[in-house]
Amino acid sequence: MLRDPRALNWNIEQCSHYSLKPALLQKLAELMDVSPANARHEFCRRILSATAKGAIPYEDYVRFAQKHIMSAGIAKALQLSGTRAANAKPLRHQSEGSQ
Template identity: 55%
Template sequence: MKNYRVIFTAITMAACSVSANADPVTTKGGYEYDKNMLSNPAALNWNIEHCSHSGITPEVQEKLSKLMNVTPANVRFEYCRRILTAYAKGAIPYDDYVQFTRSRVLTASIARALRISGSRLVESHRQHHKSSGF
């Protein structure tokens, strides 16, 4: 598979461990570039796959499990799928992205992304994640 640039880092790490005073990880141009890259289904799936293996604290995992109405074992995959799909569709504006990465403020667009399912991946990817237990 092609070596796609990993896009998920900023949003994923914001939920887990970014300092409240940290600068945004990307510029507006970088944000637009990443959004455009994620419009490629292969790049989106690749980034979801890699994002779903990132670390998350048990406390954050439990909170996200309740917010997203998924089992704790599926939190990482569903979080990544929902956030990255919303990002690719332009449902998370740049200003919300910056606010979330800087201060972990759950903006309305990010809350909607986490509650609303995006497009589904190939069934084999979902089954792999369900059986892996993270």
């Protein structure tokens, strides 16, 4: 469904309205090197676009959304644009091989 650009844009817009705790929003902003005001929308855009392209398995997306456990694929997707990967501090990182 996310491969349809209209569906993807609709989902990004809907996702960007979800409430996030200020501390989590600040961490996401730092990780993605964007302002806190843009962090929620940019997070949704990067995660959903990567999921649509198959770079992030849906299960990883769900695990991150529910438990804030970041797989390597999600960490990479969040750092793709505006990256400062060498200095990024993930929320909680879980390697792809561990559960």
